[in-house]
Amino acid sequence: MSIRFNFGGDEHIFGEVSEEMSLTSFFTGLSMTNAVRTAGIRGVTEICPANASFQIRFNPDIVKPQDLLSELKSMEEAASKADPVLKTRIIELPVYFQDPWTRETCLRFRERHQDPSSTDLEYSARINGYATVEEFIAAYSGQPWFVSMVGFVAGLPFLYQMVERKKQIQAPKYLRPRTDTPKLTIGHGGCFAAIYSVRGAGGYQMYGITPAPIYDPTRKVRYLSDDMCLFKPGDIVKFKAIGRDDYDATLEEIEANRWQPTVRDCTFSLKDFNSDIYGTNAKLMELINGR
């Protein structure tokens, strides 16, 4: 596999690891951006990993574009050979699926949807071969997800589920984007989940809502006082399905600024994962469930 490099104007280099999404491509991109960060190249101003690609921004008055490109190419072999072992963390995020707020929004924009007679959850469950919405939610929250990119707007994570390709949940975006999405909605488009960090327009199918803020520009939320964005590319996220009572109780704790998500340090090996997906995931999930 060879990275397709491209100049994005005079200030960016874009590297596409592959056209299609895969965990292997994501890891190659992450290895590349980690290598660039470690190299501390003068003139590099932004290092952005994405799902199956990455982007480096630079100041061409400080580093010549061709020199930077050569340097990136020299890192490629090491990045794609590196046994992808990542020191990262697993974060448990409570999610209230089938909540009244995304449901209300979903009904308000029905005429923009592929199937106006179903809810987003009913539609997505059906096209992914699940008999019921409950089974769909069990699959959604049963296995962990990788944060494969953070962006679009501040702190919004794109998540890719850690299951084999044939089990990947896929759903089209709305035919025409909505003008409104509740803050902290769990949405899904293509093969990616996303968590809307702010209220606003959106085209992803809406499944639920988390009580936990993931972006706080005021840094008042206790676990967002250092980094105003909760998620970083490479984080692992496990959704925990909760009901209305748990949602309300958690929200109360958050408002009193007493709550914080369960976060555990962990190591992830792509090789181990590929040889035993569910065994690897089970070990990761033990970290948050075991005490």
Next chain:
Amino acid sequence: MAVKVISPGLSTSVQDLGRPGHYHVGIPEGGGMDRFATRIANLLVGNDPDAAVLEATFMGPELEFTQSAIIAVTGGDLPPKLNGEERPTWESFPVKAGDRLSFGFLKGGARAYLAVSGGIDVPVVLGSRSTYILGALGGHQGRTLKAGDELPVGEGSGKAGLSLPANLRRARSSLAELRMLPGMYWHRITEAAGNRFFEETWKVAPEADRIGYRFRGGTALEFVEREQPFGAGSDPSNIVDACYPYGSVQVPSGTEPIVLHRDAVSGGGYMMLGVVISADMDLIAQLQPHTPARFVPVTLEDALAARTEQRAALARAEGHLAG
């Protein structure tokens, strides 16, 4: 010292030269969309070039000063009026306590920059005072100004009567030529579609803000047929969500190009045809809706030469102001 907002104008926000370094978590660089005008407004009133100014879009605010200061307005042709009396743009002049600054109708360009000696002194967030409206971050309470706001101003020491002559500013033309380096996902469209994209004249759409500028009026793109890659989405303009460069030209559904600007969304799932060169970003900031525009293909060498030329123009202006 403070500036009181009597009326906010259409969309007025605090901006400086931006906050690079957080694009990987979706926080854009931001800052004055017209960097040249932002820098020069500051220099005219004796500030550092990266002090915070007010960026007013299409329509100016009405403001009252609580103390004497030196101020200057640059950028678009939005004539300032002090207590109802017109004052020149690109020139520093004094104001005193109780004076009111308003603006006449926009005569050219799209955005005006108001610098006050001492700089607008809102809190620094992630290294900048710029307002990132979508993320409710920085500036004055993370939003555009409202009537009744009061903005603190730092200690300054500018002098009145300093000006930048017209020959040292960027000339404006009736047709915007946006130089762009083709690339990124250019291979997704047919050769005929690529040729047409550069030949046709587009028009700035009303959807033109700090995030990006949309263009209309050209022919829809024809895509090279392919089976969509896993995870990309079903529309031929979809890609597996990737980073968006500043200045990148995305074409959702192949119909209307959008050029991302200083408050860019940092990534998404639409293919890009290339990136407008850094030297032409200021030009976009001054385009009004309905302005005719063309995309002009250039090479990386051309882009770097244009950048050098732009730096030289800034140096000439700075040299003039330094006397």
